Amino acid sequence: MRPVDELRDRLHAARRRAEIAGARADVLAQARAVVPELPRDADAGHLERAARRLVRRAAQDEFAREGITRIPVPEATGRAELRRADLASDAAFHAVVEDVLSAVEIVPSPLESDDAVALRDARASSDAYGLSPEVASDLASYLLGRAFLLRDEERDLDAYLDRHERQIREDMRSALVRLVRVPLELRSARERHNRIASGLAPERAGTAHGAGTGAGTAGGAGSGASGVGAAAREALSQRARSAMDHARAEAGRAALGALRSGAGRAFERYGRGADGEDVRGGEARSAADRARDQRSGGQQSGEHRAAEQTVHDPRSD
The missing domain is CATH 1.20.5 (Single alpha-helices involved in coiled-coils or other helix-helix interfaces)
Structure with a gap:
């Protein structure tokens, strides 16, 4: 191969790598517009986990919004009372779970970056509890579509989304069951519902009630x-x-x-003054004087040695 051809191939490979890196950066920027908490060097796994958290949080919000009023929660919510009540096997709880799961559909998303941001921030997308399950599902579909673009080994988008939809549904079901089995989480959901229903301000983001992704809490403070x-x-x-x-x-x-x-x-x-007078410090002058003395001393010693050679030179005889 001629050197010119080899150089051309190397330039083509470098250009291809730059295009791939630029495309990945653009995909990540689109995802971070919806979920700013994503790291700048995020990979497909970060986007997939963010989508799952988004929908799981929406399921918990929906339970606090409506679900807790539809199940027979005992007055005392200790572990023994919850074990005896066995809310997870109650028919009313199963109806709540199925209603929440029916709102989730992971499909190829037609949304662009600005559309997804507008959907997340729309007044009809959330209330004091958080995002609705439908909006969370749409945003999760958007994030998973971007994650698919980062998965070089994936070829079938529908199969990829179906696999993640099953996992998301399982995560939602597990999160809802946990809400009626863990005393602290059930009390937290009930207190949150009572607080918002009474007209008080919701818990701020970052507390036990309001923790979640930025997209999950966007618009959560009401209209x-x-x-x-x-x-x-x-x-x-x-x-x-x-x-x-x-x-x-x-x-x-x-x-x-x-x-x-x-x-x-x-x-x-x-420096020197305007009249030419040496205005340097004494240290600088003394150094200059020493250098001048050394030069004059060297010249004198050289002349003395030359004189001695002239006097004692044997050739003069």
Whole structure:
């Protein structure tokens, strides 16, 4: 192979790698627009787990929204009472689970990035509890579609989505069963329902009741939550810009002060006045004097040796 052909092949391979890297970065940017908590170097597994968390959280929110009012929850919710009540085998609980599962359908998503963000932030997509299961299902389909693009070994999108839909449904069922078997989780769901039903503000994100992905809590503060969040983000952005401008101004003033002080010290030590007088410091003058003495001493010793050679040179005889 000629060197030119080899170079052309190497350039083509490098261009292909750059195109693949750019395409992956674009897919990740689209996914992070919906779930900002995703890391910048996320892979397909991150997107798949985010989709599962999104729908699982929506199932828990739906249970707190309606499900807990449809099952015979005992007054005392200790482990012994819940074991005797056996809510997981109650027909009413099974109806709640089936209703929640029926709202989930993982299919190829037609949404683009801005469409998915608009759906997540729409007022009809969530309430004080969180996202509805239908919206969570649509967003999960969107995320899984992006994850499929990152799976080089996958070829069949429908089979890929069917496999994840079965896993998501199993996760939802397990999460709902856990809600009626773990005392702390059941009490948390009941207190959350009572709090929101009484008109009190929902728990803020990050607490035991409001924990979840950013997409799961988007709009969860009721109507107008998206606007409030946007205003808060804008205010934070303005404060960050102001802080950056202030830091740059302070850094510029500090650098200018350092230059001025350094130039002043350099002039005091090494400079000369307008009349030509040496205004350098005594240390600099003494160093110059020593150098001049050494040069003059060297010249004198050289002349002395030359004179001695002239006097004692045998050729002079």
